[in-house]
Amino acid sequence: MDSYALDDEHFTVVGRLTDQIPWAEPGQQRIHDMTLGVTVHLPDLVITAAEAGMASFPHSECPLIAPAFARLAGISVRRGFTRELRRRLGGVSGCAHLGELARAIGPAVVRTASERVAHARLNQPEESAGPVPLPLGSCHIWAPDGAGPRKIDAGWVPGSVERPVPALETFLRG
Structure with a gap:
């Protein structure tokens, strides 16, 4: 997971999932190489945009589901995030691998938000700093x-x- 500040109120977290078969023929080891990026509004931790990508996948139809992950937009990465993720993109409505990547992005979003707010607090007078999430x-x-x-x-x-x-x-x- 990598995090990037966009402006004072938004940041992006990009996760990447890769796996391979060690006993496969050379050049055929990698099965999945997938990314999921979410842009988050810092004050309320709501995802404002999401984009999935697949550089490597086992079936030619796999990339057809990537656009569905734009439906992460509007979800708050707070209590109930995983439940809402499953409701929108679970089972046949999504991809098991991108779904796990999305689930793992939740803690990375919270960590990034906490670090950004804490860093801002260190550079502001105590009375003007908001609470650290x-x-x-x-x-x-x-x-x-x-x-x-x-x-x-x-x-x-x-x-x-x-x-x-x-x-x-x-x-x-x-």
Whole structure:
């Protein structure tokens, strides 16, 4: 996943999926080489545009479904994103591989938004900075009682230190 800023309110995340068969004949190993790019409106995390591409695929008909992924536009990458993704592009309405790529883009969108807002906060007076959107509930770090929220409570500002972010104990020691 790669992220690109477009302007103050929009960014793009592009994901790529590739796979190959190691025992295939030379030149025939790659099965899938697919990309999915989404443009996101930062304030509300709504996808404003999406485009799928297929450079390599197993069946000549595979690329026919790529335009359907434009239907990601309008989906908010918040709670319910995966459910809405399945409703719009699940099963025979989509492609299993592009669908998995779309699902994986969700956390990349949240991470990118969090980093952009945190970076902006570092360069603004505290009172003018909006809240940092956090990926609460997305993994064990972001559980309600997980290390991420506890680091923030201890004074960590997302985007303020190099990765990997130090252990919770570092922030608790002050």
